[in-house]
Amino acid sequence: MAVLITGGAGYIGSHMVHALSDAGEACVVLDDLSTGSREALPEGVPLVVGDVGDQALVRRLAASYGVDAVAHFAARIVAPESVADPVGYYVANTGRTLALLGAVRDAGVRRFIFSSTAAVYGVSPPTPTREDAPLAPASPYGASKMMSERILADVAAAHGIEFVTLRYFNVAGADPLLRTGQRLPGATNLITVAIRAALGLNRGLEVYGTNLPTPDGTGVRDYIHVRDLANAHVAALGHLRAGGRSLTLNCGYGWGYSVRDVIASVKRVSGVDFPVTARPARPGDPYVSIADAGAIREALGWRPERADLDLIVGDALRFEQRWRANETRRPAKARRRAG
Template sequence: MKILVTGGAGYIGSHVVKQLGEKGHEVLTIDNLSTGHKEAVLYGKLEILDLSDKEKLREVIKNFSSDAVMHFAASIEVAESVENPLKYYRNNTANTLNLLEVLQEFGIDKFIFSSTAAVYGEPENVPIKETESLNPINPYGKSKAFVENILRNMSNAYGFKYVSLRYFNVAGADPEGRIGESHNPETHLIPLILKTAKGERENIKIFGTDYPTPDGTAIRDYIHVEDLANAHIVALEYLLNGGESDVFNCGYGHGYSVREVVEAAKKVTGIDFPVEETDRRPGDPAILVADNSKLVNNLNWKPKYDDIEYIIKTAWNWELNKKF
């Protein structure tokens, strides 16, 4: 199949492009390289393009005539979205609207959307089911929820078929060490821990030790990026085989506390790096864990890397040997 991937030079998109290429699909990546890396695109062609450039986008999509589109291009930093909300509504919502309008022009009607657990906000029920109400508490989550609403409306109005995948905490790297997480600035826990282990940071901070959890620190559902990429592949196959529009959580259905992740990283790296305990951050829920039964049962998703030490091991290998 011919698959168009936006944001395919980024962390998650590049792992999906890799798996698409390994399966023999013809891939075209669109990325403006504002946060992505051209070296991360291991298969197919890369078109350097911003989704705000609708004319150029129209030309590229017309020439490639894809069977489906996988859409990752977005800004992802929660704190930045609070400080600069217009950037997030422009890049994540308005630019997605540009893309969807062009796809409709050319009759491309199969779409995989990179969404987020941030659409739930602070959920009432954990583990979180897809039926939980959407109540995002920051512009990042709201920008993604807007797109989910647009997709739902398009599906009802035009017969457009989409799968929205709501990610929990993505971590790890390509087991072969070719690609991995490379954000600037980095805000995710596991790479920050590993940078501390390398001596690039003074310490790792644990924000809050008084949560209603077994060890007092917040619990999150960490999913290996390779298993997440595979979820996109099974979602794509589902749509290509005539599946109806749907939404799926992407996680393992259980979580690890911040303290557990820190201790696992010390074990994997063999380094007793400094840890500082400090106050909670506003808006951080105590527990965010996916109910993944819908993805497992409906799409027959079979995760391979549900092991926090293995997740950290692949991330550590990338951190020590990263190429970009």
């Protein structure tokens, strides 16, 4: 048996690959390397460079590797970008998920783990947000994931597929052993951007919204360590292999930190001050986004191991430092080829 991991050379997907490899699980990665990296993968894990929407390719991989489960991470994920390019997002996220599910059905694979997002809840969900909260995505990104969730549920019901959909809140951090982390040069998540400001890679940090109806005027988010998130996927796989029913679950800790909290943590952990500039709030950004995380703990027995802001920041900082140092030492030609 093997797990097919789409987008497995990317940030979150590569952490699941490492978690599965650590557990002795066989897996194969399908990634077009548009945002992923070969260097993110453990040695010996097969990487097939290709399109997750290529149904013939997916069917061949399922047969060749004895795939019994699929974990689908491949997607475009920047909400503001999706507003400018809705067609691209619906094609990449919804269209390719539909094509992938068709191939999964044809190949007889009956277990599917789907990477979704808290963006399906929109800008003003009840807080903390339960899985049965109304879905009201405020961007094509969130809508593309919501549509994919519905397609998955319909295909699963028609063809005997069991699935776990995991709705991520704010993912951050890096592998504690520094084997993989955030490599994307244009990463937009706050912790990465703040760390790069501390390292002098960005010209300070811009904060969007400082007069919001929150305790300190800045947005509040539920940050989950990427290793804890990877472990949630491994637990979801175990649930499905044990004959568990289909589930949709939030992935978060159940508490939040403000933008000012994150900035203070990055400055504290790095020991570096950096300039912060206030900007107007961006339309569509929720003021507060915190998961009700009770269901995942109960259904999967999942328990986070790195639920501390300074720990999340510290792992991300150490990975960024090591990755930058390694990139600097590599020959220029090799760096260009990797990008």
